[in-house]
Amino acid sequence: xxxxxxxxxIPSFSKNIKTDVIGIGIFSDLQIDAxxxxxxxxxGKAISNAISTKYIDGKKGxxxxxxxxxxxxIMVFGLGEKDSFxxxxxxxxxxxxxxxxxxxxxxxxxxxxxxNVTDPYFFQAxxxxxxxxxxxxxxxxxxxxEFNLNSIILIGGDKKAFEKGRIFSEGVCLxxxxxxxxGNIATPExxxxxxxxxxxxxxxxxxxxxxxxxxKMGMGALSAVASGxxxxxxxxxxxxxxxxxxxxxxxxxxxxxTFDSGGISIKPSVKxxxxxxxxxxxxxxxGVMKVISILKPKLNLIGIIPSTENMSxxxxxxPGDVLKAYxxxxxxxxxxxxxxxxILADALSYACKHYKPEYxxxxxxxxxxxxxxxxxxxxxxxxxxxxxxxxxxxxxxKTSEKVxxxxxxxxxxxxxxxxxxxxxxxxxxxxxxxxxxxxFLHAFVDQEIPWCHFDIAGTAxxxxxxxxxxxxxxxxxxxxxxxxxxxV
Numbered sequence: 160x161x162x163x164x165x166x167x168x169i170p171s172f173s174k175n176i177k178t179d180v181i182g183i184g185i186f187s188d189l190q191i192d193a194x195x196x197x198x199x200x201x202x203g204k205a206i207s208n209a210i211s212t213k214y215i216d217g218k219k220g221x222x223x224x225x226x227x228x229x230x231x232x233i234m235v236f237g238l239g240e241k242d243s244f245x246x247x248x249x250x251x252x253x254x255x256x257x258x259x260x261x262x263x264x265x266x267x268x269x270x271x272x273x274x275n276v277t278d279p280y281f282f283q284a285x286x287x288x289x290x291x292x293x294x295x296x297x298x299x300x301x302x303x304x305e306f307n308l309n310s311i312i313l314i315g316g317d318k319k320a321f322e323k324g325r326i327f328s329e330g331v332c333l334x335x336x337x338x339x340x341x342g343n344i345a346t347p348e349x350x351x352x353x354x355x356x357x358x359x360x361x362x363x364x365x366x367x368x369x370x371x372x373x374x375k376m377g378m379g380a381l382s383a384v385a386s387g388x389x390x391x392x393x394x395x396x397x398x399x400x401x402x403x404x405x406x407x408x409x410x411x412x413x414x415x416x417t418f419d420s421g422g423i424s425i426k427p428s429v430k431x432x433x434x435x436x437x438x439x440x441x442x443x444x445x446g447v448m449k450v451i452s453i454l455k456p457k458l459n460l461i462g463i464i465p466s467t468e469n470m471s472x473x474x475x476x477x478p479g480d481v482l483k484a485y486x487x488x489x490x491x492x493x494x495x496x497x498x499x500x501x502i503l504a505d506a507l508s509y510a511c512k513h514y515k516p517e518y519x520x521x522x523x524x525x526x527x528x529x530x531x532x533x534x535x536x537x538x539x540x541x542x543x544x545x546x547x548x549x550x551x552x553x554x555x556x557k558t559s560e561k562v563x564x565x566x567x568x569x570x571x572x573x574x575x576x577x578x579x580x581x582x583x584x585x586x587x588x589x590x591x592x593x594x595x596x597x598x599f600l601h602a603f604v605d606q607e608i609p610w611c612h613f614d615i616a617g618t619a620x621x622x623x624x625x626x627x628x629x630x631x632x633x634x635x636x637x638x639x640x641x642x643x644x645x646x647v
Contacts, residue, residue, distance in 0.1 A: 166310070168318045178312055180234050180265050181271075182269065183233065185235055186241050187238070187239055191206065218237045222259050246278075252626075253288020253290075255292065257291075257292030258292050261307070266310070272285075287639065290329075290332070293307070327450055333353075334442035339633045345435065346468075347391060350415050350464060351393045355367075362399055364398045367396075368396070370382070379483040384502050393415075393466045395465075395466060396464075400459050401456055407515065410460075410463065410510045412464075412465075414502065415467070415502075417468055418437065419434040419498065420469060422476070424478060426496060436633060439615060440521070443635075454647055458647075463510055469495070471495075477492070478495060485512070488581040489577075504602075507521065518611070522615055526593045528592030532593060538562045538615050539614040540562045543601070543606075551640070575602070583599075600612050
């Protein structure tokens with residue numbers, strides 16, 4: 160993991176600041192307040208000269224670097240129009256600054272914003288942009304060529320909010336690291352060790368169920384998917400009880416397919432390498448729990464990760480097999496490449512039986528169909544409780560991690576009913592593939608428990624090119640949304 164580690168906060172500008180660069184945010188009206196005027200005066204009016212010569216115009220996303228009279232480098236970053244300025248603007252600006260510093264081999268930067276930027280959440284978003292924009296995955300290279308932005312000084316602003324953004328980003332970066340690692344490194348055991356590691360010295364209790372135990376417990380779906388691999392599967396449970404004993408816990412379930420070949424229904428070879436990302440649901444759970452371990456909020460939260468590879472072999476399960484899930488329901492397997500919903504079936508059933516939670520959220524790179532529907536822009540969601548869905552949408556709007564609700568009408572639920580078992584793991588051929596996945600999962604959630612499914616196959620990695628994401632790399636998407644929903 161590579162991202163900014165050293166952060167310092169000072170209340171106001173000082174001539175004694177020891178950084179490579181002084182960064183200044185300016186709106187498109189080019190008005191500078193008293194603090195920026197002081198900085199301008201200290202550096203030979205380099206900023207006002209750049210404004211007068213129209214070298215800078217304050218347009219959103221514009222970043223200009225130029226020398227001052229004492230060999231200090233000034234960075235002016237445009238904030239755009241004041242009236243249209245929003246938290247996502249701050250996040251993108253932060254990401255652009257981080258990437259500019261890395262590109263220009265800037266080791267340290269001190270940053271100030273106009274005094275009229277006062278919303279605390281703006282500073283949280285700005286911090287997230289800086290941290291996530293500085294992220295690089297370089298641990299597997301023997302010769303690391305990347306340059307790191309090592310330290311930031313924030314001049315003024317909201318220290319508490321900025322620090323919260325840093326901690327949120329720490330969870331996202333942990334998830335990105337795990338998700339970016341290949342299947343020969345990020346095995347189910349690797350996920351289990353990360354769960355144990357982040358829980359160490361905290362209120363989080365971690366339980367790891369091995370193959371023999373969860374099979375004996377009746378997790379027939381997870382056992383079947385894991386039958387084709389010699390890599391030991393794991394059923395990971397993380398319990399954080401920071402709230403009142405009588406308070407129902409919230410449950411997060413993350414699909415942990417550390418590599419998906421498709422099993423006997425084998426995938427095409429093109430882009431099969433990307434199936435290392437099939438554990439991104441597990442990354443969401445681990446990223447959230449990382450933040451929980453640091454902030455120690457007053458709530459009860461359970462993280463569950465069913466984890467295995469999906470491989471072919473003489474012991475692998477087959478199309479046509481009928482499995483029995485943890486809640487006793489039988490499943491007709493039509494395609495072994497629809498395996499994520501199978502392992503989630505056992506995890507959802509376990510959550511319902513053992514925790515009777517306030518609500519359940521599950522996260523899975525479940526279907527290619529969601530990419531067809533929404534591209535790499537939004538996560539597909541569907542669930543059983545309108546008020547929960549509404550709260551998720553509000554957190555989505557706040558964090559700019561976009562979601563779009565799909566319906567779960569009875570007609571879709573009927574499409575996953577089997578003629579020989581209770582349910583089948585595919586819906587109608589060529590129709591509503593993402594909804595069919597959600598309809599299948601619906602069968603394993605108790606009716607009285609609010610539930611929402613997140614299909615993150617289009618947003619967990621891919622071609623979306625944001626200032627605070629790296630194209631083609633894991634994003635850690637929806638972690639910030641979930642943390643906001645939890646009111647951490």
